[in-house]
Amino acid sequence: MVVRPLRPAVLVPDEQAWTMAGVDVQAAGFEAAATPAAASVLAGPERIPEELASAVGEAWELICEPRRVEVLGDPFAAGMPLLEALKERHGEHAGMDHDEHAGMGHDHAGMDHGDMMEITGEPSRDGLVMEAADVALGPLSPALPTGLVAELSLDGDVVASCRVRATLEARRDALAPRAWAAATGDLIAGERIVAVELERALSHAAWLRRSAQLLGWPLLADRAGQAVAALVAEAPESIAFDAARCALEVSRRLVESRAFRSRTAGRAVVDAAGARALGLTGPIARASGVPEDARSQDAAYAGLGFEPVTREAGDAAARAEVRAEEAVAAVDLAQEALGADLPAARRSTVEGPRGPIRHGTTPGAAEAVALAGGLVIGLEWSAALAALASFDLSPWSVSAR
Amino acid sequence: MSNWTPFAILALALGGAWAVACVEQAVAGVRVAPALVLRRAAEQLDQPLAVPAGRDAWLYHLAPPLLLVAAVVALATVPWAPGFRGVDLSTGAILFSAALAYVTPSVFMAGWGAGGPLAVLGGFRFIALMLGFAMPLAMVVTAVAAPAESLRPAAIVEVQHAVPMVIVQPFAAALFVPAAMAVALLAPFDLADATTELEGGAFSRYTGLHAGLIALARKILVLAVAGMTAALFLAGWQGPLLPPAIWMALKTGAVVAGMLWAGRRLPRFELERLLVVAWIVAIPAAIGVIVLAGLITLLFYR
Amino acid sequence: MSDLATALVFWPSAAIMLVTGLYVFRTRSMARAGLLLLASLGIEGLVFLSLASEFLGVLQLLMMSGEMVIMVFFMVMFMADPGGLMGMDMTHDKRRSAAVAAGVAAALGAVAVATDWPGTVVTGAAPDIEQIGFEVMGRSMLSFLFAGMTILFAMVGGILLAKHGGRLGIPAPAGEPRDEEGAP
Numbered sequence: 102m103v104v105r106p107l108r109p110a111v112l113v114p115d116e117q118a119w120t121m122a123g124v125d126v127q128a129a130g131f132e133a134a135a136t137p138a139a140a141s142v143l144a145g146p147e148r149i150p151e152e153l154a155s156a157v158g159e160a161w162e163l164i165c166e167p168r169r170v171e172v173l174g175d176p177f178a179a180g181m182p183l184l185e186a187l188k189e190r191h192g193e194h195a196g197m198d199h200d201e202h203a204g205m206g207h208d209h210a211g212m213d214h215g216d217m218m219e220i221t222g223e224p225s226r227d228g229l230v231m232e233a234a235d236v237a238l239g240p241l242s243p244a245l246p247t248g249l250v251a252e253l254s255l256d257g258d259v260v261a262s263c264r265v266r267a268t269l270e271a272r273r274d275a276l277a278p279r280a281w282a283a284a285t286g287d288l289i290a291g292e293r294i295v296a297v298e299l300e301r302a303l304s305h306a307a308w309l310r311r312s313a314q315l316l317g318w319p320l321l322a323d324r325a326g327q328a329v330a331a332l333v334a335e336a337p338e339s340i341a342f343d344a345a346r347c348a349l350e351v352s353r354r355l356v357e358s359r360a361f362r363s364r365t366a367g368r369a370v371v372d373a374a375g376a377r378a379l380g381l382t383g384p385i386a387r388a389s390g391v392p393e394d395a396r397s398q399d400a401a402y403a404g405l406g407f408e409p410v411t412r413e414a415g416d417a418a419a420r421a422e423v424r425a426e427e428a429v430a431a432v433d434l435a436q437e438a439l440g441a442d443l444p445a446a447r448r449s450t451v452e453g454p455r456g457p458i459r460h461g462t463t464p465g466a467a468e469a470v471a472l473a474g475g476l477v478i479g480l481e482w483s484a485a486l487a488a489l490a491s492f493d494l495s496p497w498s499v500s501a502r
Numbered sequence: 503m504s505n506w507t508p509f510a511i512l513a514l515a516l517g518g519a520w521a522v523a524c525v526e527q528a529v530a531g532v533r534v535a536p537a538l539v540l541r542r543a544a545e546q547l548d549q550p551l552a553v554p555a556g557r558d559a560w561l562y563h564l565a566p567p568l569l570l571v572a573a574v575v576a577l578a579t580v581p582w583a584p585g586f587r588g589v590d591l592s593t594g595a596i597l598f599s600a601a602l603a604y605v606t607p608s609v610f611m612a613g614w615g616a617g618g619p620l621a622v623l624g625g626f627r628f629i630a631l632m633l634g635f636a637m638p639l640a641m642v643v644t645a646v647a648a649p650a651e652s653l654r655p656a657a658i659v660e661v662q663h664a665v666p667m668v669i670v671q672p673f674a675a676a677l678f679v680p681a682a683m684a685v686a687l688l689a690p691f692d693l694a695d696a697t698t699e700l701e702g703g704a705f706s707r708y709t710g711l712h713a714g715l716i717a718l719a720r721k722i723l724v725l726a727v728a729g730m731t732a733a734l735f736l737a738g739w740q741g742p743l744l745p746p747a748i749w750m751a752l753k754t755g756a757v758v759a760g761m762l763w764a765g766r767r768l769p770r771f772e773l774e775r776l777l778v779v780a781w782i783v784a785i786p787a788a789i790g791v792i793v794l795a796g797l798i799t800l801l802f803y804r
Numbered sequence: 805m806s807d808l809a810t811a812l813v814f815w816p817s818a819a820i821m822l823v824t825g826l827y828v829f830r831t832r833s834m835a836r837a838g839l840l841l842l843a844s845l846g847i848e849g850l851v852f853l854s855l856a857s858e859f860l861g862v863l864q865l866l867m868m869s870g871e872m873v874i875m876v877f878f879m880v881m882f883m884a885d886p887g888g889l890m891g892m893d894m895t896h897d898k899r900r901s902a903a904v905a906a907g908v909a910a911a912l913g914a915v916a917v918a919t920d921w922p923g924t925v926v927t928g929a930a931p932d933i934e935q936i937g938f939e940v941m942g943r944s945m946l947s948f949l950f951a952g953m954t955i956l957f958a959m960v961g962g963i964l965l966a967k968h969g970g971r972l973g974i975p976a977p978a979g980e981p982r983d984e985e986g987a988p
Binding site: 104105106107133136139165166167235236243244258313314315319321323364482483484 | 527530531532533535538545548549550552619620622623626627689690692695696697698699700701702703706707708709710713765766767768769770772773774775
């Protein structure tokens with residue numbers, strides 16, 4: 102697949118969110134830039150929520166002239182107009198990342214100025230007295246979904262502490278719009294399964310692409326991107342199912358390959374007992390061996406031959422494999438449901454890409470966000486980011502009705 | 503070396519950097535747009551210079567020129583044709599390693615000078631990586647110089663008139679190519695400026711002329727490293743039928759494409775793993791390669 | 805190289821070497837100190853090149869880069885104020901160390917000036933690679949081996965002594981809570 106050269110841009114929100122809103126950013130000619138300084142365009146939404154306004158303003162400041170704004174759509178569907186946000190200046194809010202000096206100079210709280218021979222301060226776990234570097238990956242970091250904030254404390258290049266927060270608030274998770282529509286009954290029952298399954302495949306493919314970009318693996322990113330391109334379409338009938346399934350199969354095999362496993366196996370392990378105790382749901386729980394899936398109770402799915410995908414290991418590799426396999430299965434289910442004649446039925450619980458949606462809440466999502474930060478402690482920086490990404494956290498904290 | 507050599511090398515550096523950028527696009531499956539490469543470069547140079555409120559302005563400003571000088575000197579040691587051998591020093595192969603050795607301080611200076619924690623982290627990761635990889639790189643150069651009984655790259659090319667060195671000393675090539683890719687900041691060894699993990703890493707705080715110089719220097723580094731690989735292991739300009747310069751250009755282009763292609767097919771390696779491989783496998787293997795090179799020289803090349 | 809060309813390279817290089825060497829001790833930043841030392845000893849490589857010692861010059865350039873980077877690495881790792889931003893005074897025992905430094909400098913200077921160094925006029929095609937090779941592999945092999953091994957053991961030993969646990973430190977004991985807002 103030959104594309105035209107892409108222009109680096111600051112993407113607000115990130116590529117995965119744009120995909121779920123139906124916009125193929127690469128088809129529009131943009132790719133995510135490493136830093137705002139390397140970008141020349143801000144590819145943004147029409148409206149932007151309050152929580153992101155100051156961060157977007159700061160990112161805009163960092164983009165060099167000549168710069169322009171390109172509006173690709175309206176994924177947030179609420180908030181202030183983007184151009185207004187770009188004019189505001191907020192001094193102290195979290196931006197792309199904090200320029201806090203890496204601890205080798207300022208704020209030596211425990212240092213004794215007099216005698217240099219005695220290095221005071223608490224030794225870190227490896228015996229060297231080092232000052233922690235605080236890194237705040239802000240709401241617009243390319244390593245995290247837009248709206249997710251991670252405050253990490255680095256001991257050298259090893260994560261000493263990590264706290265993750267979802268900063269966006271809404272009535273529904275914008276990363277799974279069709280699943281929400283199905284749960285609240287806005288979709289005609291017959292189309293429900295097709296829409297939900299296609300969205301699941303699209304979400305997992307977009308997540309795979311983001312993970313591959315984080316791991317620095319263009320091959321997997323390209324294959325997942327092909328699946329995304331095949332699945333992003335308005336009408337289910339116009340989707341190229343074979344192309345999507347082929348690309349997802351290749352992605353699945355790449356996820357199970359040794360190259361991928363070497364970066365993810367054994368990291369950020371959630372065991373089955375822990376998952377049950379915390380009430381985790383969705384692919385995170387299924388990767389830990391808890392076979393909970395809202396689709397198991399659905400007769401329509403049983404008619405299509407659905408079986409929940411589980412793994413035992415509970416590590417980052419298992420979560421990736423669960424999502425890859427679910428994506429392939431989802432495409433198959435969608436294609437079957439398109440042709441089949443299913444009975445009309447209303448369900449109050451719908452299994453979205455990240456877990457069940459039940460009575461206007463997403464149980465397990467907040468617990469996953471709270472858990473993820475603690476599990477990356479002790480990992481080296483790149484491993485920690487890859488492990489965080491393996492949770493596929495949603496930056497939207499859904500407010501209860 | 504004539505009076506025109508420096509100009510020829512500079513012209514080669516600029517033209518070669520542009521060609522490497524086009525090959526990069528082709529390998530990525532993107533439609534090759536040669537004019538677009540130049541336009542984007544011009545846009546980048548147009549940007550204003552930003553000086554971050556970082557740690558060390560001197561080091562921040564000195565890093566891009568140092569990287570560029572290292573890249574150009576490395577390029578200058580590569581022999582391209584019997585009539586154009588670059589800076590034809592009798593110790594050219596060691597000068598190549600010496601020039602590449604200055605990539606490490608410049609990446610460190612870029613990260614440290616910028617001052618943000620992720621930039622400094624990028625700089626230090628690169629130091630850790632290169633401490634392990636620099637020795638195999640230099641030792642393998644010794645190993646391929648042994649059959650030629652000379653450190654002059656042109657002499658090493660000429661001794662391969664019968665058989666390319668990659669066939670005679672495959673382990674040397676297997677050690678050289680990854681180390682060369684690492685020093686040229688190529689994926690899957692691009693730990694210094696992992697674009698997503700480190701938000702640009704060591705080079706993230708540069709804009710305008712600095713960023714342009716760094717991008718240029720990186721492309722020249724790739725060209726230099728690929729050219730030297732072709733000269734040391736693939737018999738350089740030797741080959742039937744075609745003129746020597748064409749052979750060298752084809753081989754260098756193939757090596758560049760191969761390195762960039764490998765970067766796309768493999769995920770970025772983790773520092774931990776690379777350090778283990780470098781110190782426990784690569785360095786003893788490099789010593790073994792030198793011993794083997796000595797044996798091969800005594801048996802076949804005398 | 806002609807006499808004029810040699811002089812044009814030698815004297816300014818020597819001056820830069822001395823100035824950068826002096827600034828190594830004037831600066832507070834560890835990173836700058838290491839890199840200034842790199843500049844000083846790297847320029848020494850140029851001095852060698854100007855004196856028709858091609859191999860030594862290029863080798864000097866190659867070696868100094870790696871060595872100084874290692875030195876900066878170690879300084880940042882083990883010293884408490886590597887950025888020099890805290891204004892800590894890292895000098896100790898000022899008077900005695902100044903006296904020793906002056907004494908050693910005077911002694912070395914006397915040796916340098918008073919010795920009758922053997923001087924030969926070297927042509928451009930001096931085969932120094934071969935001569936150095938035979939010297940290193942023959943008479944000086946023991947001293948180089950010894951020096952190299954000692955330095956390596958010192959580096960590795962220094963790290964091992966200062967650090968305990970593996971690369972990621974000693975793992976936290978099993979009962980220690982890993983995160984504040986984890987399990988309810």
